[in-house]
Every structure is written in C-alpha cells, then in structure tokens.
Amino acid sequence: MYSSSLSKSARHIVSAEGPGALLTGLGPTIAGYCLQGAFKFGGYEYFKARAVDYLGQSTAANNRNAVYLGSAAAAEFLGDIALCPFESVRIRLVSQPGYATGCVSGLAKLAREEGIGGLYSGLGPILLKQIPYTMATFLVYEKAIQTAYSVVDKRELSSMGVTGINLGAGLVAGVAAAVVSQPADTMLSRINKERAVTGESTSRRLFRIASELGLRGAYTGMQARAVMVSGMTAVQFGIYGDIKKIFGATDGVELSEHHVAVDSYSEELQQAAV
Secondary structure, X not given: OOOOOHHHHHHHHHHHHXXXXXXXXXXXXXXXXXXXXXXXXXXHHHHHHHHHHHHOHHHHHHOHHHXXXXXXXXXXXXXXXXXXXXXXXXXXXXXXXXXXXXXXXXXXXXXXXXXXXXXXXXXXXXXXXXXXXXXHHHHHHHHHXXXXXXXXXXXXXXXXXXXXXXXXXXXXXXXXXXXHHHHHHHHHHHHHHOOOOOOOOHHHHXXXXXXXXXXXXXXXXXXXXXXHHHHXXXXXXXXXXXXXXXXXXXXXXXXXXXXXXXXXXXXXXXXXXX
16 A cells, blocks of 8 residues: 555655556546536536526525535536546556556446446445535635635736635635545545445445545545645636636626625615615
8 A cells, every 4th residue: 555645655656657657547537627627617607696596696695605515516516427437437547557548448448348337336426525525615715715805905916916816715725625525535446446245235335435444544645635636726726717807707706795785785775765
C-alpha cells in the first residue's frame, strides 16, 4: 500500500512503474470531469435561477443556503450521470495496469464485457461522494465570496482581482469538499477495484466496505487528495468566473444580504407610494 504522504507516494509510483504511471487515467479524468463540470456549473446557475423564479428574490435570498444546497445537489446529479462511465474506466486503468490503452478503448472494453451495468456500477457511491462534495463546494464558495466582498468593493477590483478572489474562494471550497467527500471516494475506489461477492447487494457491499475501512481507513490519502481537489476546484472556479465575465453574467444569480436589504427597501417604497 502506498504511503499517505503525497511526495512518498509519488516517488514510490515512479520507482515501481515509471514516470508515465503518474499520468495513468488522465484521459477519462479530463473527459469525464469536463462533461460533469459543464452540467454542474451550468446546472447550478440554472436551478438557482429557477428557485428564484419560484420563490421570489426576497424569499430565495432569505433562504439562500437552502437554495445553494438544493441547486448544487440537482446539478450534481445530472453531472454524475455523465461522469460515471469515465470514472469507472479511470479507476480500472489505474488499478489494473494493461486493462486498456486509453479512455476510448477502456470504455469499449468495459461496455463489451460488463454492459451498462459495468459502466454505471459505481453510480451509487459516486452520488454519495459527489453530491455532498458539490453541496459543500458551492456553499463554502458562496460564503467565501460574500465574505471577500464584504471587505473589498467588487466595483473597485480589476479583472485580475476578481479572478484572484474566485481562485481563493475555490481553494477554500475545495479543501472543505475534500474533507466531506473523502470517505465515499475511498469506498468508490474499493468498489471499482474488487468484484462483488455473489449475491451481495449494493447496500450490503457498501456496509461491509465501510466496516472494513473504519474512520481512519476512510481518510487514508486525505493529504494528497486535499491538495489535488483544492487546486482543481480553484482552477474550476477561476474558469467559471471568467466564462461568466465573457457572457456578461459576472453576478450570476445574486442572493446576498445586500439584495435582501434592497428588495425590502423597494417594497417599503412601493407601499409608501400606495
């Protein structure tokens, strides 16, 4: 078993399998998470907008944490449907050297040998991992952004300054999300590495693996994953913010306390006019 230390793990892999082993599974990782990211970030803004339409700006803003969490969960569910086959292939490429030559051949082999069930064998654990992960990510990101802009006036920031805040908020959100999702990630890796016992249900299998791992085992490799996830999340939110700037939607769907105050003041003015 590789050490949980990031540097020691990297040296062990390079020594045992060569430098190229560090890039194993890169193809399905990029393809899967690009698709998942498109659904996740686009879906988050979509569901947040629909929540505002349904609840009204003031009610949505007063319950913004619930809106953030619900929108994130719905968007992530769609993203996971796209991600799951690529994640299944990635784990097999990493855990079974020589399984396939790349992403496309891996998908074809998995579909041929195990069918749709094989491609989506890890969907349950992925949902258990990714939905809490994304809920934590967006909630912490929104809180970090609101905290930053309570100290700094967004209108006075340069474009680079806004990007910097997006990156910083994404970094903080990534660390929080890594902690929340680590146990499910560990279980997902175990599920994809070993075949189920004949007649064993998915729920019983998950319970068995959780019992074998324990709390300490579930957080094995946390340091390495926190570094990877926080960096990846920071980059994602940096790109997310820049894309919103390109389309002139830098504010997205705002649900800050400022908007609650503005809406309340507007309602008071309307009542006074009547």
